Amino acid sequence: MSKILHDRQKEILKYIVQLYIKNKKPVSSDEVLEQFKIKASSATIRNDMQKLQKLGFVYQQHSSGGRIPTDSALKIYFQMIKEAYNQEDTHIDIPKKYKFYDLNLMFQSLADLISKSLEGLVIFEYPNPKYVYIKRVTVTPLMENNNVITVLTNLGLVVSRAVEIYGLPPSQELETVLNNGLIGKTFYSLFMILSAPKLEIEDIRITNFMEILEQITSEFNRKKYIISGLEKIIAKCEPDINAIETLALMVENDRIKEQILKNLDFSDDIKISFGEDFNSKALKNMVFFYTTYNMNSHPLGKVFFITDKYCDYEKNYVILREYVSRLSEIISKNL
Numbered sequence: 001m002s003k004i005l006h007d008r009q010k011e012i013l014k015y016i017v018q019l020y021i022k023n024k025k026p027v028s029s030d031e032v033l034e035q036f037k038i039k040a041s042s043a044t045i046r047n048d049m050q051k052l053q054k055l056g057f058v059y060q061q062h063s064s065g066g067r068i069p070t071d072s073a074l075k076i077y078f079q080m081i082k083e084a085y086n087q088e089d090t091h092i093d094i095p096k097k098y099k100f101y102d103l104n105l106m107f108q109s110l111a112d113l114i115s116k117s118l119e120g121l122v123i124f125e126y127p128n129p130k131y132v133y134i135k136r137v138t139v140t141p142l143m144e145n146n147n148v149i150t151v152l153t154n155l156g157l158v159v160s161r162a163v164e165i166y167g168l169p170p171s172q173e174l175e176t177v178l179n180n181g182l183i184g185k186t187f188y189s190l191f192m193i194l195s196a197p198k199l200e201i202e203d204i205r206i207t208n209f210m211e212i213l214e215q216i217t218s219e220f221n222r223k224k225y226i227i228s229g230l231e232k233i234i235a236k237c238e239p240d241i242n243a244i245e246t247l248a249l250m251v252e253n254d255r256i257k258e259q260i261l262k263n264l265d266f267s268d269d270i271k272i273s274f275g276e277d278f279n280s281k282a283l284k285n286m287v288f289f290y291t292t293y294n295m296n297s298h299p300l301g302k303v304f305f306i307t308d309k310y311c312d313y314e315k316n317y318v319i320l321r322e323y324v325s326r327l328s329e330i331i332s333k334n335l
Contacts, residue, residue, distance in 0.1 A: 004055065008040060009048045010076070013057055016049070017069045017077040021310050026066030071274045071309070074287070078272050078313050085318065103127075103156040106330070107226040114323060115229030118316050119236040120307030121247065123257065124226040124293075127155055127300045129187035132220075137182055139175040147171050149178070151216055153187075155295070155331060161219045167208050181209065190217050227251050233286075237308040242282040247306070257304075266292050266302050268328070270320055274309055285309055289320055294328040 005013065015036045019027045029045040032038065038045065049067055052058045057076070058067035069077070111122040136152040142162055151159040168174050182190075190213055230251050234244060250256050260278060265271070270291045275283030287309035292299040303324055307316070 012048050020069055026068050028066040081314050081317050111226050111228035115232050117319055119232045120305055121229045121233045123304040125301040126224050131295055133186045134182045137178040139171040141171050159220050161215045187220050246282040264290055268292050293324050296332045
């Protein structure tokens with residue numbers, strides 16, 4: 001938090017943010033005095049608000065109007081919320097005794113739940129392949145010329161792919177070969193094997209095995225994100241057409257998501273940025289909450305939540321913190 005503000009000015013800044021979020025209109029010094037118990041005169045409050053304006057924490061649309069909090073003010077306000085909750089160790093009351101075995105369903109259910117609760121766009125990144133290792137492979141005859149290869153992982157992620165049986169051993173023998181070669185290996189190690197320089201191999205069995213690896217890993221990589229809530233953010237925020245188009249592109253294009261995600265300092269702490277932090281005029285009225293879910297102490301994947309920047313920061317922080325930490329708990333202990 002900024003050291004250039006003393007305690008009363010920080011409180012005034014907090015009240016300006018709260019009033020603006022509540023009423024969506026500029027805040028006057030009289031409103032601050034009326035709504036909150038501050039031991040200071042109206043002249044002192046006005047002087048403090050003038051200082052906040054000079055420092056860039058609030059601005060006026062015209063000289064006689066009230067103040068509107070800037071992105072810098074919202075960041076300080078959010079830090080106040082985090083510090084208050086960390087001191088109180090406050091938790092919301094949600095069920096703890098549930099267990100998921102299909103991580104795909106858990107991601108989608110959790111993304112839908114957060115999106116509905118907070119009325120925004122949720123993006124879950126799939127787990128880091130360094131921590132996804134293979135526990136078992138099954139081969140099931142599907143049709144006369146096809147088998148289905150199903151890979152079961154430690155996290156409950158299931159990867160399935162249909163393959164042609166031409167040049168492959170019978171299904172039971174193929175299952176044994178795959179289990180002997182893959183159990184205990186991470187998907188990251190499979191990527192490394194496949195990215196190594198290719199050698200000319202005459203053994204058709206090895207060639208077929210490598211082709212199966214390529215198909216399994218491509219299926220793992222086919223879907224990198226779980227996304228929910230584009231319609232929620234449009235309905236709640238009523239953004240202009242440029243914002244809608246930018247958000248839609250972000251949802252559809254993984255490269256855009258990756259470009260944004262790589263420029264953020266992710267950790268298990270929840271942080272915020274704004275559209276202008278990404279030099280995006282289209283998303284200047286949006287706030288981006290971001291954090292990671294973990295497996296024990298290892299960051300496993302990223303979580304991204306987008307909504308109107310004049311939102312209920314306390315509610316967003318509490319719900320995101322609780323559900324993302326619960327996801328980490330389930331992955332670390334229950335699976």
